[in-house]
Amino acid sequence: MTLRIVERLVVLPTTAISDATGGHTNVAASIKPVADHFKIAGRALTVRLPDGENGAVLEAISQAEKGDILVIDAKGNTNRAVAGDFVMQLAQGVGVQGFVVDGVIRDLAAARAIDFPVFALGTTVAAGNKNGGGTVGGPVSVGGVAVQNGDYIVGDIDGVIVIPQKDIQQIIEAAEAKVAKDEAREHEALHNGEASIRAYLAKVVK
Numbered sequence: 434m435t436l437r438i439v440e441r442l443v444v445l446p447t448t449a450i451s452d453a454t455g456g457h458t459n460v461a462a463s464i465k466p467v468a469d470h471f472k473i474a475g476r477a478l479t480v481r482l483p484d485g486e487n488g489a490v491l492e493a494i495s496q497a498e499k500g501d502i503l504v505i506d507a508k509g510n511t512n513r514a515v516a517g518d519f520v521m522q523l524a525q526g527v528g529v530q531g532f533v534v535d536g537v538i539r540d541l542a543a544a545r546a547i548d549f550p551v552f553a554l555g556t557t558v559a560a561g562n563k564n565g566g567g568t569v570g571g572p573v574s575v576g577g578v579a580v581q582n583g584d585y586i587v588g589d590i591d592g593v594i595v596i597p598q599k600d601i602q603q604i605i606e607a608a609e610a611k612v613a614k615d616e617a618r619e620h621e622a623l624h625n626g627e628a629s630i631r632a633y634l635a636k637v638v639k
């Protein structure tokens with residue numbers, strides 16, 4: 434079931450999903466992919482970190498199921514990295530699909546080199562502190578959006594969206610319908626160069 438949902442989600446443009454959700458659960462645009470081609474679709478494994486700490490990220494990696502996306506609430510801290518290349522390789526090695534971070538990472542070049550999809554506020558040179566604390570699997574907030582463990586996450590160059598578990602079927606169907614509608618509109622307006630563009634504009638411009 435989850436696999437089928439993820440297969441349908443991953444081929445949908447995030448823009449169509451946003452149209453389907455009404456945009457209410459779009460993560461703030463300041464959380465961006467660290468490489469343009471990064472695309473994620475899967476279930477959230479939530480992590481909440483005390484300010485400047487990152488120990489709970491390892492706890493989450495140890496609990497993750499294949500395909501999980503770690504959604505890491507670092508409360509927007511930009512001074513301490515929640516992960517660097519070592520932690521990212523641990524995550525990738527056990528099948529974690531990517532990270533969405535309300536905070537920063539370090540070793541950006543390595544994240545790109547290992548092709549591990551990270552969406553974050555940016556980078557820093559400083560490691561996270563290792564004093565412990567934090568929670569895995571509880572409610573978090575990233576980019577102004579509440580996320581429950583197990584919610585669906587999609588992300589690409591246009592942004593990141595949270596889809597509550599209970600809404601997933603309905604949102605996928607609405608987004609698929611929007612894609613079909615967009616394709617029909619594009620065909621109608623663009624299939625015959627200027628002639629079809631003018632015919633389309635004449636129809637929609639009052």
Ligand SMILES: O=C([O-])CC(=O)C(=O)O
Binds near residue numbers: 519561
């Ligand atoms: O250990 C850390 O906190 C971050 C780090 O440098 C790495 O993952 O390579």
